[in-house]
Amino acid sequence: MTLSPVLQFHDGHSIPQLGLGVYKIADAAAADAVQVALESGYRHVDTAALYANEAGVGQGIAxxxxxxxxxxxxxxxxxxxxxxxxxxxxxxxxxxxLGLDYVDLYLIHWPVPSQDRYVDTWRALQTIRADGRARSIGVSNFHPHHIDRLLAETAVVPVVNQVELHPWLQQADVRAYDAAHGILTEDWSPLARGRAIGNPTLEAIGARYGKSAAQVVIRWHLELGDIVIPKSVTPSRIRENFDVFDFALDDTDRAAIAALDSGERTGRDPDDD
Structure with a gap:
């Protein structure tokens, strides 16, 4: 069985580069999706308290x-x-x-600067890590200036920054900042909420390799060196999204995808909270 490559965190732990996202999947459906994914070779599942499906994720794992x-x-x-x-x-x-004794990664979901509490939250994550109940800790939807404040006030560097990232929002500045600080970038909404499917540029690239537009985009994320978590509840799509390790993009493909960047978000800007 093919398994995902793994990437190393700066704290010594590692993460499978390709995982399953479960945003907006109901509890029962999440259990089924997680089970199918794990049986298909996935070894990484990304959930959140907001998603209200942690119990289903735990059931699927079991x-x-x-x-x-x-x-x-x-x-x-x-x-x-x-x-x-x-x-x-x-x-x-x-x-x-979740029904677990520990999680591998615990994240602050959003900085919510209007509350001005994310540094205290970050200190709590450090306590959870010290207790061994989260192996690694990181952030999600943080701009560089939010991370700068964490570093200034606690000196503890997140292992990952999970952000919206797809061909229309390529986040070059965030990725460069993360890399400079030893932080891995993890990409949510990697298919731009389905916008990638049917895009003529991506479909044309896929046709050259016998792959779908979605597979092309997932492969693009992997070749960036990012972690990527495409979401699906459909067993065939879950398997298709994982079938991306038998081809590679070339410079022409990468240039065509780079040209799609327009700075468009499907979600909100983290500074707007």
Missing amino acids: RAGLPRGDVFVTTKVWNADHGYDSTLRAFDESLGK
């Missing part, structure tokens, strides 16, 4: 029957739970729903 150490699990603290004590409580709740 059904697949893999050793706990073989499955990389990420979850995230939601905006309403920012602050030191409330983050600790939120983590306990997430862990209970």
